[in-house]
Amino acid sequence: MEKTFDIVVVGAGPAGLVATVAAAGKGAKVLLLEKMEKPARKLRITGKGRCNITNIKPEDDFLTNIFPDSRFFRPAFKNFSNTDLVKYLNSAGLNTVEERGGRVFPASQKSWDVADVLVKEAEKKATVICRAKVSGLYTDRNSVTGLCYEHDGKQKNISAHAVILATGGLSYPLTGSTGDGYEFARHAGHSIVPLRPSLTGLELNDYEPINVSLKNIELSLAVDGGVVQREFGEMEFTGYGIGGPTVLKISRNAVNAVIANKKVAVRINFKPALNRQQLINRIEREISAIPNGSVPDLLRKLLPAPLVTPFVKKIQIPANKKTASFNLSDMDRTVNGLFSFQYYVSGFRPFEEAIVTAGGVCLREINSKTMCSVLLKNLFFAGEIIDLDANTGGYNLQIAFSTGYLAGQQAAKYVNTGYER
Numbered sequence: 352m353e354k355t356f357d358i359v360v361v362g363a364g365p366a367g368l369v370a371t372v373a374a375a376g377k378g379a380k381v382l383l384l385e386k387m388e389k390p391a392r393k394l395r396i397t398g399k400g401r402c403n404i405t406n407i408k409p410e411d412d413f414l415t416n417i418f419p420d421s422r423f424f425r426p427a428f429k430n431f432s433n434t435d436l437v438k439y440l441n442s443a444g445l446n447t448v449e450e451r452g453g454r455v456f457p458a459s460q461k462s463w464d465v466a467d468v469l470v471k472e473a474e475k476k477a478t479v480i481c482r483a484k485v486s487g488l489y490t491d492r493n494s495v496t497g498l499c500y501e502h503d504g505k506q507k508n509i510s511a512h513a514v515i516l517a518t519g520g521l522s523y524p525l526t527g528s529t530g531d532g533y534e535f536a537r538h539a540g541h542s543i544v545p546l547r548p549s550l551t552g553l554e555l556n557d558y559e560p561i562n563v564s565l566k567n568i569e570l571s572l573a574v575d576g577g578v579v580q581r582e583f584g585e586m587e588f589t590g591y592g593i594g595g596p597t598v599l600k601i602s603r604n605a606v607n608a609v610i611a612n613k614k615v616a617v618r619i620n621f622k623p624a625l626n627r628q629q630l631i632n633r634i635e636r637e638i639s640a641i642p643n644g645s646v647p648d649l650l651r652k653l654l655p656a657p658l659v660t661p662f663v664k665k666i667q668i669p670a671n672k673k674t675a676s677f678n679l680s681d682m683d684r685t686v687n688g689l690f691s692f693q694y695y696v697s698g699f700r701p702f703e704e705a706i707v708t709a710g711g712v713c714l715r716e717i718n719s720k721t722m723c724s725v726l727l728k729n730l731f732f733a734g735e736i737i738d739l740d741a742n743t744g745g746y747n748l749q750i751a752f753s754t755g756y757l758a759g760q761q762a763a764k765y766v767n768t769g770y771e772r
Protein backbone atom coordinates (compact mmCIF):
# COMPACT_ATOMS: atom_id res chain seq x y z
CA MET A 352 0.00 0.00 0.00
CA GLU A 353 1.05 3.59 -0.71
CA LYS A 354 1.15 6.35 1.89
CA THR A 355 -2.07 6.74 3.75
CA PHE A 356 -4.52 9.59 3.35
CA ASP A 357 -7.34 10.09 5.80
CA ILE A 358 -9.93 10.27 3.05
CA VAL A 359 -9.88 9.32 -0.62
CA VAL A 360 -12.52 10.97 -2.80
CA VAL A 361 -13.27 9.22 -6.10
CA GLY A 362 -14.35 11.53 -8.95
CA ALA A 363 -13.62 15.24 -9.39
CA GLY A 364 -17.03 16.43 -10.52
CA PRO A 365 -18.86 19.10 -8.52
CA ALA A 366 -19.75 16.60 -5.77
CA GLY A 367 -16.20 15.26 -5.37
CA LEU A 368 -14.57 18.70 -5.51
CA VAL A 369 -16.85 20.15 -2.83
CA ALA A 370 -16.51 16.99 -0.69
CA THR A 371 -12.73 17.40 -0.90
CA VAL A 372 -12.86 21.06 0.13
CA ALA A 373 -15.29 20.34 2.99
CA ALA A 374 -13.26 17.39 4.33
CA ALA A 375 -9.94 19.22 4.07
CA GLY A 376 -11.56 22.24 5.73
CA LYS A 377 -12.11 20.04 8.79
CA GLY A 378 -8.43 19.15 8.91
CA ALA A 379 -8.49 15.80 7.08
CA LYS A 380 -5.69 14.79 4.71
CA VAL A 381 -7.55 14.23 1.45
CA LEU A 382 -6.65 12.64 -1.87
CA LEU A 383 -8.97 13.29 -4.84
CA LEU A 384 -8.67 10.84 -7.75
CA GLU A 385 -10.07 11.71 -11.19
CA LYS A 386 -9.80 9.44 -14.19
CA MET A 387 -9.99 12.14 -16.89
CA GLU A 388 -7.20 14.51 -17.98
CA LYS A 389 -8.94 17.41 -16.26
CA PRO A 390 -11.34 17.62 -13.33
CA ALA A 391 -15.02 18.56 -13.79
CA ARG A 392 -15.40 17.85 -17.49
CA LYS A 393 -19.20 17.68 -17.21
CA LEU A 394 -19.47 20.80 -15.07
CA ARG A 395 -17.62 22.67 -17.83
CA ILE A 396 -20.41 21.96 -20.35
CA THR A 397 -23.38 22.56 -18.07
CA GLY A 398 -26.10 25.07 -18.87
CA LYS A 399 -24.99 25.24 -22.53
CA GLY A 400 -21.60 26.47 -21.32
CA ARG A 401 -23.13 28.97 -18.86
CA CYS A 402 -23.65 26.62 -15.86
CA ASN A 403 -26.92 27.03 -14.03
CA ILE A 404 -25.24 26.66 -10.63
CA THR A 405 -28.33 26.45 -8.45
CA ASN A 406 -31.82 27.81 -7.97
CA ILE A 407 -32.52 30.37 -5.32
CA LYS A 408 -36.09 29.18 -4.54
CA PRO A 409 -36.97 28.80 -0.83
CA GLU A 410 -36.40 25.37 0.71
CA ASP A 411 -39.90 23.91 0.35
CA ASP A 412 -40.29 25.07 -3.27
CA PHE A 413 -36.79 23.88 -4.02
CA LEU A 414 -37.50 20.42 -2.65
CA THR A 415 -40.58 19.93 -4.88
CA ASN A 416 -38.09 19.65 -7.76
CA ILE A 417 -36.15 16.72 -6.26
CA PHE A 418 -36.97 13.03 -6.93
CA PRO A 419 -37.72 10.30 -5.96
CA ASP A 420 -37.79 11.37 -2.29
CA SER A 421 -36.98 14.97 -1.47
CA ARG A 422 -37.10 14.21 2.27
CA PHE A 423 -33.81 12.37 1.88
CA PHE A 424 -32.21 15.52 0.48
CA ARG A 425 -33.50 17.96 3.14
CA PRO A 426 -30.69 17.46 5.74
CA ALA A 427 -27.98 17.91 3.08
CA PHE A 428 -29.75 21.01 1.74
CA LYS A 429 -30.19 22.47 5.25
CA ASN A 430 -26.49 21.88 5.96
CA PHE A 431 -25.30 23.55 2.72
CA SER A 432 -28.16 25.31 0.98
CA ASN A 433 -28.49 27.23 -2.28
CA THR A 434 -27.72 30.50 -0.47
CA ASP A 435 -24.73 28.92 1.34
CA LEU A 436 -23.42 27.78 -2.05
CA VAL A 437 -23.75 31.23 -3.60
CA LYS A 438 -22.01 32.81 -0.57
CA TYR A 439 -19.26 30.21 -0.76
CA LEU A 440 -18.64 30.77 -4.48
CA ASN A 441 -18.72 34.55 -4.05
CA SER A 442 -16.18 34.38 -1.24
CA ALA A 443 -13.99 32.13 -3.39
CA GLY A 444 -13.95 34.89 -6.03
CA LEU A 445 -16.79 33.87 -8.38
CA ASN A 446 -19.44 36.53 -8.93
CA THR A 447 -22.92 35.21 -9.65
CA VAL A 448 -26.13 36.56 -11.15
CA GLU A 449 -29.75 35.54 -10.64
CA GLU A 450 -31.92 35.15 -13.72
CA ARG A 451 -35.56 34.35 -14.50
CA GLY A 452 -37.07 31.60 -12.36
CA GLY A 453 -34.47 31.97 -9.59
CA ARG A 454 -31.72 30.38 -11.67
CA VAL A 455 -28.18 31.37 -10.65
CA PHE A 456 -25.32 31.65 -13.16
CA PRO A 457 -21.72 32.84 -12.97
CA ALA A 458 -21.64 36.57 -13.77
CA SER A 459 -19.07 35.78 -16.48
CA GLN A 460 -21.63 33.37 -18.07
CA LYS A 461 -18.83 30.80 -18.32
CA SER A 462 -19.15 27.37 -16.75
CA TRP A 463 -15.35 27.02 -16.93
CA ASP A 464 -15.05 29.76 -14.30
CA VAL A 465 -17.19 27.74 -11.87
CA ALA A 466 -15.08 24.64 -12.48
CA ASP A 467 -11.81 26.55 -12.15
CA VAL A 468 -12.79 28.11 -8.82
CA LEU A 469 -13.71 24.74 -7.37
CA VAL A 470 -10.62 23.00 -8.71
CA LYS A 471 -8.38 25.77 -7.35
CA GLU A 472 -10.01 25.47 -3.91
CA ALA A 473 -9.56 21.69 -3.91
CA GLU A 474 -5.93 21.91 -5.06
CA LYS A 475 -5.17 24.47 -2.35
CA LYS A 476 -6.34 22.13 0.39
CA ALA A 477 -5.77 18.57 -0.89
CA THR A 478 -3.85 16.35 -3.30
CA VAL A 479 -5.62 16.08 -6.66
CA ILE A 480 -4.47 13.46 -9.17
CA CYS A 481 -5.94 13.27 -12.69
CA ARG A 482 -5.68 10.33 -15.11
CA ALA A 483 -6.17 8.14 -12.02
CA LYS A 484 -8.90 5.59 -12.70
CA VAL A 485 -10.14 3.79 -9.61
CA SER A 486 -10.86 0.14 -10.41
CA GLY A 487 -12.09 -1.25 -7.10
CA LEU A 488 -12.52 -0.91 -3.34
CA TYR A 489 -10.96 -3.10 -0.66
CA THR A 490 -13.45 -3.95 2.04
CA ASP A 491 -13.21 -5.86 5.28
CA ARG A 492 -16.47 -6.89 6.95
CA ASN A 493 -18.15 -3.57 7.74
CA SER A 494 -15.56 -1.10 6.51
CA VAL A 495 -13.65 -0.04 3.43
CA THR A 496 -9.88 -0.30 3.92
CA GLY A 497 -8.59 1.18 0.68
CA LEU A 498 -8.82 1.09 -3.06
CA CYS A 499 -6.86 0.35 -6.21
CA TYR A 500 -6.39 2.68 -9.14
CA GLU A 501 -4.42 2.94 -12.35
CA HIS A 502 -2.17 5.92 -12.94
CA ASP A 503 0.43 6.36 -15.71
CA GLY A 504 -0.11 2.74 -16.72
CA LYS A 505 0.68 1.47 -13.20
CA GLN A 506 -1.67 -0.26 -10.78
CA LYS A 507 -1.58 1.33 -7.34
CA ASN A 508 -3.12 0.41 -4.01
CA ILE A 509 -3.90 2.93 -1.36
CA SER A 510 -5.34 2.59 2.11
CA ALA A 511 -7.82 5.08 3.53
CA HIS A 512 -9.71 5.70 6.74
CA ALA A 513 -12.73 6.77 4.73
CA VAL A 514 -13.75 6.80 1.05
CA ILE A 515 -16.23 9.10 -0.68
CA LEU A 516 -17.69 7.83 -3.95
CA ALA A 517 -18.58 10.77 -6.22
CA THR A 518 -18.31 9.11 -9.62
CA GLY A 519 -21.52 10.59 -11.06
CA GLY A 520 -24.08 8.80 -13.21
CA LEU A 521 -24.16 7.40 -16.73
CA SER A 522 -25.15 10.41 -18.79
CA TYR A 523 -22.74 12.03 -21.27
CA PRO A 524 -20.18 9.23 -20.72
CA LEU A 525 -17.53 11.07 -22.76
CA THR A 526 -17.17 13.43 -19.79
CA GLY A 527 -15.96 10.50 -17.65
CA SER A 528 -19.29 9.59 -16.05
CA THR A 529 -19.45 5.94 -17.06
CA GLY A 530 -21.12 4.55 -13.96
CA ASP A 531 -18.01 2.94 -12.41
CA GLY A 532 -19.14 3.84 -8.90
CA TYR A 533 -22.30 1.74 -9.17
CA GLU A 534 -20.10 -1.35 -9.48
CA PHE A 535 -18.02 -0.32 -6.45
CA ALA A 536 -21.21 0.23 -4.45
CA ARG A 537 -22.62 -3.13 -5.58
CA HIS A 538 -19.37 -4.81 -4.57
CA ALA A 539 -19.75 -3.20 -1.13
CA GLY A 540 -23.21 -4.81 -0.84
CA HIS A 541 -25.39 -1.88 -1.91
CA SER A 542 -28.45 -2.18 -4.11
CA ILE A 543 -28.72 0.04 -7.17
CA VAL A 544 -32.15 1.34 -8.10
CA PRO A 545 -32.51 0.70 -11.88
CA LEU A 546 -30.74 3.38 -13.91
CA ARG A 547 -32.74 5.39 -16.46
CA PRO A 548 -31.91 8.42 -18.59
CA SER A 549 -33.76 11.51 -17.36
CA LEU A 550 -34.12 15.06 -18.69
CA THR A 551 -33.98 13.56 -22.15
CA GLY A 552 -35.78 13.79 -25.50
CA LEU A 553 -38.70 11.57 -26.49
CA GLU A 554 -39.10 9.49 -29.65
CA LEU A 555 -42.53 9.35 -31.32
CA ASN A 556 -44.57 6.80 -33.25
CA ASP A 557 -45.69 7.63 -36.81
CA TYR A 558 -43.46 10.66 -36.86
CA GLU A 559 -41.84 12.21 -39.89
CA PRO A 560 -39.00 14.54 -38.89
CA ILE A 561 -39.98 18.19 -38.55
CA ASN A 562 -37.58 20.92 -37.53
CA VAL A 563 -39.29 23.66 -35.59
CA SER A 564 -39.20 25.33 -32.16
CA LEU A 565 -42.41 26.33 -30.42
CA LYS A 566 -43.06 28.89 -27.68
CA ASN A 567 -46.02 29.31 -25.33
CA ILE A 568 -47.44 25.84 -25.84
CA GLU A 569 -48.88 23.51 -23.21
CA LEU A 570 -47.50 19.99 -23.31
CA SER A 571 -49.42 17.21 -21.58
CA LEU A 572 -48.20 13.73 -20.81
CA ALA A 573 -50.90 11.06 -20.89
CA VAL A 574 -50.27 7.59 -19.48
CA ASP A 575 -52.79 4.86 -20.24
CA GLY A 576 -55.21 7.56 -21.40
CA GLY A 577 -55.05 9.84 -18.35
CA VAL A 578 -53.11 13.12 -18.21
CA VAL A 579 -50.44 12.87 -15.48
CA GLN A 580 -48.45 16.05 -16.11
CA ARG A 581 -48.88 19.40 -17.86
CA GLU A 582 -46.11 21.87 -18.60
CA PHE A 583 -46.26 25.29 -20.21
CA GLY A 584 -43.42 26.84 -22.22
CA GLU A 585 -41.12 25.89 -25.06
CA MET A 586 -40.48 22.68 -26.99
CA GLU A 587 -38.99 21.63 -30.28
CA PHE A 588 -39.64 19.01 -32.94
CA THR A 589 -36.35 17.40 -33.97
CA GLY A 590 -35.04 14.63 -36.20
CA TYR A 591 -36.02 11.92 -33.68
CA GLY A 592 -39.13 13.39 -32.02
CA ILE A 593 -39.41 16.11 -29.40
CA GLY A 594 -37.02 17.89 -27.04
CA GLY A 595 -36.64 21.25 -25.30
CA PRO A 596 -37.63 22.58 -21.86
CA THR A 597 -41.21 21.26 -21.46
CA VAL A 598 -40.21 17.87 -22.87
CA LEU A 599 -37.30 17.57 -20.43
CA LYS A 600 -39.71 18.36 -17.60
CA ILE A 601 -42.09 15.52 -18.50
CA SER A 602 -39.32 13.10 -19.47
CA ARG A 603 -38.84 11.55 -16.02
CA ASN A 604 -42.48 10.37 -15.89
CA ALA A 605 -42.51 9.52 -19.60
CA VAL A 606 -39.37 7.35 -19.40
CA ASN A 607 -40.71 5.49 -16.35
CA ALA A 608 -44.03 4.86 -18.11
CA VAL A 609 -42.36 3.64 -21.33
CA ILE A 610 -40.15 1.27 -19.31
CA ALA A 611 -43.26 0.00 -17.52
CA ASN A 612 -44.78 -0.77 -20.96
CA LYS A 613 -47.63 1.67 -20.48
CA LYS A 614 -49.35 3.49 -23.32
CA VAL A 615 -47.65 6.89 -23.34
CA ALA A 616 -48.80 9.89 -25.36
CA VAL A 617 -47.88 13.56 -25.59
CA ARG A 618 -50.51 16.15 -26.44
CA ILE A 619 -49.63 19.63 -27.56
CA ASN A 620 -51.99 22.53 -27.02
CA PHE A 621 -50.86 25.14 -29.55
CA LYS A 622 -53.33 27.75 -28.25
CA PRO A 623 -53.37 27.42 -24.46
CA ALA A 624 -54.40 31.05 -23.95
CA LEU A 625 -57.71 30.63 -25.83
CA ASN A 626 -60.90 28.82 -24.85
CA ARG A 627 -62.86 26.83 -27.42
CA GLN A 628 -65.18 29.68 -28.47
CA GLN A 629 -62.30 32.16 -28.74
CA LEU A 630 -60.44 29.73 -31.00
CA ILE A 631 -63.50 29.16 -33.19
CA ASN A 632 -63.94 32.94 -33.51
CA ARG A 633 -60.29 33.28 -34.48
CA ILE A 634 -60.57 30.55 -37.14
CA GLU A 635 -63.74 32.13 -38.55
CA ARG A 636 -61.96 35.47 -38.78
CA GLU A 637 -59.05 33.87 -40.64
CA ILE A 638 -61.44 32.08 -43.04
CA SER A 639 -63.28 35.27 -43.90
CA ALA A 640 -59.93 36.91 -44.66
CA ILE A 641 -59.09 34.19 -47.22
CA PRO A 642 -62.48 33.00 -48.62
CA ASN A 643 -60.82 31.29 -51.61
CA GLY A 644 -57.88 29.83 -49.70
CA SER A 645 -57.12 26.18 -48.98
CA VAL A 646 -57.02 24.51 -45.58
CA PRO A 647 -53.18 24.68 -45.51
CA ASP A 648 -53.46 28.43 -46.23
CA LEU A 649 -55.71 28.73 -43.19
CA LEU A 650 -53.41 26.64 -41.00
CA ARG A 651 -50.40 28.74 -41.95
CA LYS A 652 -52.15 31.58 -40.07
CA LEU A 653 -52.46 29.42 -36.98
CA LEU A 654 -49.30 27.27 -36.89
CA PRO A 655 -45.61 27.53 -37.83
CA ALA A 656 -45.23 26.52 -41.50
CA PRO A 657 -43.31 23.22 -40.95
CA LEU A 658 -46.22 21.89 -38.87
CA VAL A 659 -48.94 22.49 -41.46
CA THR A 660 -48.46 19.31 -43.54
CA PRO A 661 -48.23 16.89 -40.57
CA PHE A 662 -51.17 18.67 -38.93
CA VAL A 663 -53.39 18.35 -42.02
CA LYS A 664 -52.46 14.67 -42.26
CA LYS A 665 -53.26 14.01 -38.62
CA ILE A 666 -56.62 15.78 -38.51
CA GLN A 667 -57.56 14.09 -41.79
CA ILE A 668 -58.90 17.00 -43.77
CA PRO A 669 -58.07 16.76 -47.50
CA ALA A 670 -55.18 19.15 -48.14
CA ASN A 671 -56.85 20.53 -51.26
CA LYS A 672 -60.08 21.40 -49.46
CA LYS A 673 -61.09 25.05 -49.81
CA THR A 674 -61.93 27.20 -46.80
CA ALA A 675 -65.18 28.09 -48.57
CA SER A 676 -66.39 24.52 -48.00
CA PHE A 677 -65.07 24.32 -44.44
CA ASN A 678 -67.91 22.70 -42.48
CA LEU A 679 -68.71 22.06 -38.80
CA SER A 680 -66.88 18.75 -38.76
CA ASP A 681 -63.76 20.40 -40.24
CA MET A 682 -63.99 23.10 -37.57
CA ASP A 683 -64.21 20.44 -34.85
CA ARG A 684 -61.20 18.53 -36.18
CA THR A 685 -59.15 21.72 -36.49
CA VAL A 686 -60.02 23.00 -33.02
CA ASN A 687 -59.40 19.58 -31.43
CA GLY A 688 -56.08 19.28 -33.27
CA LEU A 689 -54.94 22.73 -32.18
CA PHE A 690 -55.86 22.03 -28.56
CA SER A 691 -54.61 18.46 -28.43
CA PHE A 692 -52.17 17.43 -31.15
CA GLN A 693 -51.25 13.92 -30.10
CA TYR A 694 -48.38 11.53 -30.72
CA TYR A 695 -47.69 8.21 -29.03
CA VAL A 696 -44.25 7.98 -27.44
CA SER A 697 -42.21 5.04 -28.73
CA GLY A 698 -39.04 5.57 -26.70
CA PHE A 699 -36.55 8.03 -25.24
CA ARG A 700 -33.08 9.30 -26.03
CA PRO A 701 -30.22 7.29 -24.47
CA PHE A 702 -27.78 8.14 -21.67
CA GLU A 703 -25.41 9.68 -24.23
CA GLU A 704 -27.89 12.54 -24.67
CA ALA A 705 -29.62 12.63 -21.28
CA ILE A 706 -28.80 15.44 -18.84
CA VAL A 707 -28.98 13.19 -15.78
CA THR A 708 -29.34 9.63 -14.59
CA ALA A 709 -32.35 8.63 -12.52
CA GLY A 710 -31.80 5.69 -10.18
CA GLY A 711 -28.57 4.91 -8.33
CA VAL A 712 -27.44 3.87 -4.87
CA CYS A 713 -30.61 3.11 -2.91
CA LEU A 714 -31.61 5.92 -0.52
CA ARG A 715 -32.58 3.45 2.21
CA GLU A 716 -28.95 2.32 2.36
CA ILE A 717 -27.51 5.80 2.94
CA ASN A 718 -27.86 7.82 6.13
CA SER A 719 -29.37 11.11 4.91
CA LYS A 720 -27.82 13.05 7.84
CA THR A 721 -24.26 11.95 7.01
CA MET A 722 -24.25 10.52 3.45
CA CYS A 723 -22.58 7.47 5.00
CA SER A 724 -23.40 3.95 3.87
CA VAL A 725 -25.50 2.03 6.37
CA LEU A 726 -23.55 -1.09 5.39
CA LEU A 727 -19.95 0.11 5.61
CA LYS A 728 -19.10 2.53 8.41
CA ASN A 729 -16.56 4.61 6.48
CA LEU A 730 -17.98 4.65 2.93
CA PHE A 731 -19.74 7.86 1.87
CA PHE A 732 -21.68 8.84 -1.25
CA ALA A 733 -22.07 12.21 -2.98
CA GLY A 734 -23.77 13.51 -6.12
CA GLU A 735 -25.49 11.79 -9.01
CA ILE A 736 -24.36 8.29 -7.97
CA ILE A 737 -27.10 8.50 -5.31
CA ASP A 738 -30.69 7.71 -6.35
CA LEU A 739 -31.55 11.42 -6.53
CA ASP A 740 -32.30 13.54 -9.58
CA ALA A 741 -34.14 16.75 -10.26
CA ASN A 742 -35.82 19.06 -12.74
CA THR A 743 -33.83 21.47 -14.87
CA GLY A 744 -33.17 24.84 -13.25
CA GLY A 745 -29.97 24.34 -11.24
CA TYR A 746 -31.37 21.67 -8.92
CA ASN A 747 -29.12 18.83 -10.06
CA LEU A 748 -25.93 20.72 -9.36
CA GLN A 749 -27.24 21.72 -5.93
CA ILE A 750 -27.78 18.00 -5.21
CA ALA A 751 -24.10 17.43 -6.07
CA PHE A 752 -22.91 20.42 -3.99
CA SER A 753 -25.06 19.76 -0.90
CA THR A 754 -24.47 16.01 -0.73
CA GLY A 755 -20.77 16.54 -1.49
CA TYR A 756 -20.39 19.10 1.27
CA LEU A 757 -22.18 16.90 3.82
CA ALA A 758 -20.24 13.77 2.81
CA GLY A 759 -16.93 15.65 3.09
CA GLN A 760 -17.71 17.12 6.50
CA GLN A 761 -19.00 13.84 7.86
CA ALA A 762 -16.14 11.74 6.47
CA ALA A 763 -13.74 14.15 8.20
CA LYS A 764 -15.74 13.90 11.38
CA TYR A 765 -15.58 10.12 11.12
CA VAL A 766 -11.78 10.05 10.71
CA ASN A 767 -11.32 12.65 13.45
CA THR A 768 -13.58 10.98 16.00
CA GLY A 769 -14.61 7.57 14.65
CA TYR A 770 -18.12 8.81 15.39
CA GLU A 771 -20.81 6.58 16.77
CA ARG A 772 -23.42 5.76 14.15
Ligand SMILES: Cc1cc2nc3c(=O)[nH]c(=O)nc-3n(C[C@H](O)[C@H](O)[C@H](O)COP(=O)(O)OP(=O)(O)OC[C@H]3O[C@@H](n4cnc5c(N)ncnc54)[C@H](O)[C@@H]3O)c2cc1C
Nearest residue numbers: 362364365366386397398403485519527734735745747748
Ligand atom coordinates in the same frame (compact mmCIF):
# COMPACT_ATOMS: atom_id res chain seq x y z
C1 LIG B 1 -25.06 18.73 -21.02
C2 LIG B 1 -25.39 18.84 -19.55
C3 LIG B 1 -25.77 20.07 -19.02
C4 LIG B 1 -26.10 20.19 -17.66
N1 LIG B 1 -26.44 21.41 -17.18
C5 LIG B 1 -26.76 21.53 -15.87
C6 LIG B 1 -27.06 22.82 -15.31
O1 LIG B 1 -26.92 23.86 -15.98
N2 LIG B 1 -27.45 22.86 -14.00
C7 LIG B 1 -27.56 21.73 -13.23
O2 LIG B 1 -27.96 21.85 -12.07
N3 LIG B 1 -27.21 20.52 -13.71
C8 LIG B 1 -26.80 20.40 -15.00
N4 LIG B 1 -26.43 19.17 -15.49
C9 LIG B 1 -26.35 18.02 -14.54
C10 LIG B 1 -25.08 18.09 -13.71
O3 LIG B 1 -23.98 18.37 -14.56
C11 LIG B 1 -24.82 16.79 -12.95
O4 LIG B 1 -25.94 16.50 -12.18
C12 LIG B 1 -23.57 16.92 -12.05
O5 LIG B 1 -22.43 17.13 -12.85
C13 LIG B 1 -23.36 15.67 -11.20
O6 LIG B 1 -22.20 15.89 -10.44
P1 LIG B 1 -21.35 14.68 -9.86
O7 LIG B 1 -20.13 15.30 -9.24
O8 LIG B 1 -22.19 13.81 -9.03
O9 LIG B 1 -20.92 13.81 -11.12
P2 LIG B 1 -20.07 14.17 -12.43
O10 LIG B 1 -20.14 15.59 -12.74
O11 LIG B 1 -20.53 13.18 -13.44
O12 LIG B 1 -18.58 13.84 -12.00
C14 LIG B 1 -18.14 12.52 -11.73
C15 LIG B 1 -16.65 12.47 -11.93
O13 LIG B 1 -16.16 11.17 -11.52
C16 LIG B 1 -15.14 10.76 -12.41
N5 LIG B 1 -15.03 9.30 -12.35
C17 LIG B 1 -15.96 8.39 -12.75
N6 LIG B 1 -15.50 7.13 -12.54
C18 LIG B 1 -14.25 7.26 -12.03
C19 LIG B 1 -13.25 6.32 -11.64
N7 LIG B 1 -13.44 5.00 -11.77
N8 LIG B 1 -12.07 6.78 -11.14
C20 LIG B 1 -11.84 8.13 -11.02
N9 LIG B 1 -12.76 9.06 -11.40
C21 LIG B 1 -13.95 8.63 -11.89
C22 LIG B 1 -15.65 11.26 -13.76
O14 LIG B 1 -14.62 11.34 -14.70
C23 LIG B 1 -16.23 12.62 -13.38
O15 LIG B 1 -15.26 13.65 -13.47
C24 LIG B 1 -26.06 19.04 -16.81
C25 LIG B 1 -25.65 17.82 -17.35
C26 LIG B 1 -25.32 17.71 -18.69
C27 LIG B 1 -24.86 16.38 -19.23
